[in-house]
Amino acid sequence: MPQIILLFSGKRKSGKDFLTTHLQKLLTDRCEVLKISQPIKSHWAKEKNLNLNELLGDSEYKEQYRLDMINWSDEMRTQDYGYFCRIACQDAAEKPIWIVSDIRRKTDIHWFKEKYGDLTRTIRIVADEATRIKRGFQFKSGVDDGISECGLDDYTEWDLVIDNTDGKQKLEEQLSSILALLSRL
Numbered sequence: 001m002p003q004i005i006l007l008f009s010g011k012r013k014s015g016k017d018f019l020t021t022h023l024q025k026l027l028t029d030r031c032e033v034l035k036i037s038q039p040i041k042s043h044w045a046k047e048k049n050l051n052l053n054e055l056l057g058d059s060e061y062k063e064q065y066r067l068d069m070i071n072w073s074d075e076m077r078t079q080d081y082g083y084f085c086r087i088a089c090q091d092a093a094e095k096p097i098w099i100v101s102d103i104r105r106k107t108d109i110h111w112f113k114e115k116y117g118d119l120t121r122t123i124r125i126v127a128d129e130a131t132r133i134k135r136g137f138q139f140k141s142g143v144d145d146g147i148s149e150c151g152l153d154d155y156t157e158w159d160l161v162i163d164n165t166d167g168k169q170k171l172e173e174q175l176s177s178i179l180a181l182l183s184r185l
């Protein structure tokens with residue numbers, strides 16, 4: 001069992017991977033980064049003979065397949081909303097801190113809270129649209145107005161909100177506010 005699970009959420013190009021990668025560097029071997037999208041991308045890469053590393057990265061490549069991956073994964077979720085959360089956790093090593101870098105739906109939070117209760121902390125990363133555009137965001141109908149991007153827009157119970165808009169919060173400040181959530185460890 002982990003001792004704490006940090007659930008990160010944020011819209012496309014808000015900086016989820018950027019911040020969780022920096023956090024992982026700081027926590028080194030005390031943490032494990034889990035991605036709910038990992039089993040989705042692995043499946044997709046295998047089925048369609050695609051480059052998994054490109055799907056896992058932040059290039060334009062994965063954007064070509066995003067809508068198809070969303071539609072396929074949502075179909076799976078209608079039968080079992082925890083399906084990908086469960087697989088993402090299956091291979092987690094025995095580390096005290098788990099960082100889940102891509103929470104997108106209320107059912108994701110529900111699944112983790114149901115299974116791990118008090119161990120979970122929810123973190124929302126926000127960045128204004130101009131910043132996200134500068135970092136590669138382009139609005140796509142079906143993606144940016146759908147559940148994958150908007151499913152947590154009206155969630156209000158975040159333990160922490162981080163502003164990752166250009167020039168707003170320094171990285172050190174962002175990381176120390178996350179570390180404060182770990183103070184009971």
Ligand SMILES: Nc1ncnc2c1ncn2[C@@H]1O[C@H](COP(=O)(O)OP(=O)(O)OP(=O)(O)O)[C@@H](O)[C@H]1O
Pocket residue numbers: 010011012013014015016017018019058135136164
């Ligand atoms: N605070 C920051 N300073 C500089 N560059 C940043 C910052 N945050 C994010 N970026 C850069 O912006 C780009 C998008 O960030 P990132 O991939 O972390 O977003 P994401 O929320 O994981 O997006 P997606 O959901 O599309 O995968 C990356 O190239 C990343 O390095």
Ligand SMILES: C[C@@](O)(CCOP(=O)(O)O)CC(=O)O
Pocket residue numbers: 036037040055056057066069070073102104148
């Ligand atoms: C298909 C999907 O998992 C892709 C996520 O990719 P990324 O976290 O933005 O790199 C999004 C979703 O599950 O809604």
